[in-house]
Every structure is written in C-alpha cells, then in structure tokens.
Amino acid sequence: MVDESESVRSPSLGVWLIGARGSIASSLAYGIFGLRQGLIDPIGIATEVAPFNALGLRAFDDIVFGGHEISNGTLSSSAVELVRHGILPRDLVAACSGDAAALDARIRPGLLDVADSGDAHVNSETLALGGLSQRAKVERLRDDIIHFREEHGLERVVVVYLASTEPWTDERESWADLARLDAAIDANDETPASCLYAYAALRAGAPFVNFTPNRGASIPALRQLAEEVRLPHCGNDGKTGETLLKSSLAPMFAARALRVLSWQGYNMLGNKDGASLADPVRLRSKQRSKDAPLRAILGDETHTSVGIDYVPSLHDWKTAMDFVHFQGFLGAKMTLQFTWTGSDSALAAPLVIDLVRLADFAAARGEFGVMPQTACFFKSPLECDVHDFHAQFQSLVAYALERAPK
Numbered sequence: 434m435v436d437e438s439e440s441v442r443s444p445s446l447g448v449w450l451i452g453a454r455g456s457i458a459s460s461l462a463y464g465i466f467g468l469r470q471g472l473i474d475p476i477g478i479a480t481e482v483a484p485f486n487a488l489g490l491r492a493f494d495d496i497v498f499g500g501h502e503i504s505n506g507t508l509s510s511s512a513v514e515l516v517r518h519g520i521l522p523r524d525l526v527a528a529c530s531g532d533a534a535a536l537d538a539r540i541r542p543g544l545l546d547v548a549d550s551g552d553a554h555v556n557s558e559t560l561a562l563g564g565l566s567q568r569a570k571v572e573r574l575r576d577d578i579i580h581f582r583e584e585h586g587l588e589r590v591v592v593v594y595l596a597s598t599e600p601w602t603d604e605r606e607s608w609a610d611l612a613r614l615d616a617a618i619d620a621n622d623e624t625p626a627s628c629l630y631a632y633a634a635l636r637a638g639a640p641f642v643n644f645t646p647n648r649g650a651s652i653p654a655l656r657q658l659a660e661e662v663r664l665p666h667c668g669n670d671g672k673t674g675e676t677l678l679k680s681s682l683a684p685m686f687a688a689r690a691l692r693v694l695s696w697q698g699y700n701m702l703g704n705k706d707g708a709s710l711a712d713p714v715r716l717r718s719k720q721r722s723k724d725a726p727l728r729a730i731l732g733d734e735t736h737t738s739v740g741i742d743y744v745p746s747l748h749d750w751k752t753a754m755d756f757v758h759f760q761g762f763l764g765a766k767m768t769l770q771f772t773w774t775g776s777d778s779a780l781a782a783p784l785v786i787d788l789v790r791l792a793d794f795a796a797a798r799g800e801f802g803v804m805p806q807t808a809c810f811f812k813s814p815l816e817c818d819v820h821d822f823h824a825q826f827q828s829l830v831a832y833a834l835e836r837a838p839k
C-alpha cells in the first residue's frame with residue numbers, strides 16, 4: 434500500500450476515474466493536487482462561485498482519486514505529454530509527483546471494449562481480465578470500487594467515466610429492463626464496456642457520471658437499477674467547447690426570430706480522443722451528440738452538419754470553425770463565422786470536478802435517478818429536451834438556491 438500523502442486531512446470522498454491515465458483524468462488529478470498546494474487558482478470551476486459555493490460542497494482536500502485504466506504507462510508519462518503541449522505547467526507536475534505516484538498505485542486494470550481488443554498498448558492485467566465471464570468482470574470492477582472505499586474509510590465514492598469513445602451500438606432488447614440486462618450479462622451477451630462500468634458502479638453503491646458520448650448508465654435497464662439502489666447519475670458527453678458556444682449562440686438567433694439557414698461546423702483535434710475518432714464507428718457516437726443541440730434549438734429546417742478530423746500535430750488543442758448562414762428582415766442573407774481554439778482537457782477537467790461535487794451533494798441528500806439539474810454540462814443531457822445553455826444554467830442555479838441554507 435502506498436502512503437496517502439495527498440491530503441492534509443483524511444479524505445472523505447473518493448473519485449474513481451475510468452480512463453484514469455487519459456488526458457482529462459490526468460489534467461483533473463494534477464489540477465486538484467495543484468489546487469491543494471495553492472499552486473493554481475480554481476479558474477473554470479463553477480461550483481467555486483455563488484450560488485453553488487453556499488451548498489457546503491466537498492473541499493479539494495476531501496478528495497482522493499483511484500480508477501481503472503487499460504493502457505500501459507504511468508500518470509507521469511501522461512503528464513509529460515500534457516506539459517509538452519502546454520496544458521500542464523512543468524513546475525506543477527514536479528511539485529505533485531508524490532501525489533501522482535500515490536494515485537498511479539491505486540489504478541486497477543480496466544475492462545476492454547470490443548474495439549480496443551487489438552490495441553498494442555493494453556496492459557497485460559487487462560488482457561487477463563478478458564478471459565473471465567462477463568459476470569465475473571463486473572464483479573471485479575465492483576469489488577475494486579468497494580475496496581477503494583473501504584481502504585480509505587470513505588463516506589462515498591463517485592465514479593466518473595472518462596474512457597475513450599466506444600463504437601455506437603443500437604439499442605438492444607436486453608437493455609430494456611434490469612432482469613433482461615442481468616440475463617444478458619450471465620449469458621455473456623456482448624454489452625458495451627461503458628454499461629458494464631456503470632452497472633459495477635451502481636452495484637458498488639457509487640453515483641455515476643458519464644462524461645463521454647458512450648451509453649453508460651443511460652440505457653433503460655441501468656436507469657432502473659439507479660432508481661432501485663437509490664443513487665444519482667448523469668450524462669452524457671461533456672459540453673466543453675464548440676457545442677457550449679453553439680448552445681449559447683443559437684438561442685440568440687431564435688430569440689431575435691432570425692432564420693438560421695445553415696450551421697456548418699468543422700472540428701480538428703489531435704489528442705488520443707481524436708485518434709480514436711478516426712475510427713468511423715466511434716465517430717458516429719460523437720457526431721450524434723454534437724449535432725443534436727442545434728437541431729433542438731433551431732428546428733429541423735436548419736441545415737446542420739459537424740465534421741471531425743484527427744490532426745495529430747494539434748495534440749490536445751482543438752480548433753472548431755463554424756459558419757452560420759442566416760436570414761434577416763427583407764430576406765437579407767448574412768453570416769457569422771467564428772474560430773474557437775481550446776485545450777480540450779483544460780476545458781473538461783473543471784467540469785468533472787463540478788459534476789463530482791454535485792453528484793456527491795445529490796447522493797448525500799438522498800436524491801436519486803437522473804440529475805436533470807446538470808444538463809448545462811452535457812451535449813446530450815439525460816431526460817432533458819432543453820439545449821439552450823442559458824436556460825439549462827438557470828435550472829442549475831434554481832436547484833442550488835432551493836437547497837442553499839437559508
């Protein structure tokens with residue numbers, strides 16, 4: 434066992450990261466270590482400001498990380514990449530090396546999704562796990578989470594799904610309810626890894642946050658499980674960059690009764706997520722969730738399209754170019770064009786900490802099932818037809834004000 438050097442006081446909240454050495458997970462972990470040491474400011478963390486800071490949410494010192502990962506490597510090797518590309522400050526990484534090593538030692542072998550089976554970087558323990566029955570796999574994942582909670586004497590663990598985008602799978606009969614899903618797991622019927630992770634999290638008594646476009650806990654059987662075990666969950670697909678901008682700007686056109694004829698978007702990204710999106714079946718998952726908000730706000734008559742290309746030299750920096758063709762009074766046709774360049778991981782990491790805190794808060798209050806108040810954080814929010822960012826954010830503010838101490 435590695436000494437717990439991360440916190441000046443005993444942590445009470447575990448954050449279990451699926452995809453624990455990925456770019457977002459690494460940026461999040463180093464970010465929290467840096468915040469604890471006073472090396473960085475909490476920029477971009479919405480729960481640090483009013484009205485959310487009145488809710489008594491978990492402090493950075495209260496958090497300890499663990500997680501599942503399928504790749505070889507270490508957290509510090511992920512950090513080297515992020516330093517090289519200007520995301521993580523070099524001195525922060527050096528100052529937090531002890532914390533990073535402690536987290537690395539807590540990372541357990543993850544479960545492969547089908548599309549990863551030929552990946553040369555997969556660690557041998559993950560490959561060994563592949564030989565088990567599906568039931569034994571989910572039990573192993575569940576036990577890892579329970580062991581983490583018990584070893585650190587944690588009040589609660591929140592599981593955050595940050596693994597690569599899976600190939601899109603159409604809805605299956607066996608997902609319709611929990612009995613059928615259990616039967617499918619027992620029969621070794623292929624089930625997306627994200628669903629098995631969500632199943633394991635809920636069975637371990639942990640709220641589940643799905644930051645990816647993967648199915649996760651969104652299938653009916655797992656929504657049912659979350660209700661039965663009375664745990665909150667939220668997803669899908671973090672709204673960090675271009676979609677955030679689109680869902681903020683599109684309501685303006687709608688409010689002014691301007692007619693948006695076409696909204697054409699083009700994204701270039703160069704990180705591992707971008708590489709996995711070079712696979713057309715995975716790309717479909719992402720395109721579905723990126724295109725939906727615009728159509729929901731502007732209606733189906735607007736022509737919308739999102740192109741995504743992998744451009745390796747960009748690394749974690751994503752560039753989105755959008756062209757909006759719209760019509761005003763007298764039929765005059767006009768355009769808005771914008772270019773957004775952002776670090777995907779630096780945009781995503783603070784959202785994850787907000788979601789962890791809100792899931793923990795909801796669980797502490799006995800709230801369970803889908804967390805509609807978190808819609809503003811997602812491209813495809815569960816059980817929410819509203820995609821207007823401002824309206825979504827106002828719902829979150831209203832949620833917080835209702836629960837803030839009077």
Ligand SMILES: NC(=O)c1ccc[n+]([C@@H]2O[C@H](COP(=O)([O-])OP(=O)(O)OC[C@H]3O[C@@H](n4cnc5c(N)ncnc54)[C@H](O)[C@@H]3O)[C@@H](O)[C@H]2O)c1
Nearest residue numbers: 452454455456457504543596597598645671673705706777
């Ligand atoms: N960065 C953003 O702005 C953003 C926004 C929305 C959604 N997302 C999603 O978040 C996820 C993570 O993004 P990232 O940039 O950190 O990607 P990344 O590729 O850097 O990290 C993913 C990590 O997951 C690991 N992994 C893959 N399959 C796994 C499995 N079955 N079990 C356990 N670990 C597994 C990989 O080895 C890798 O370390 C992606 O699905 C991405 O689509 C990212």
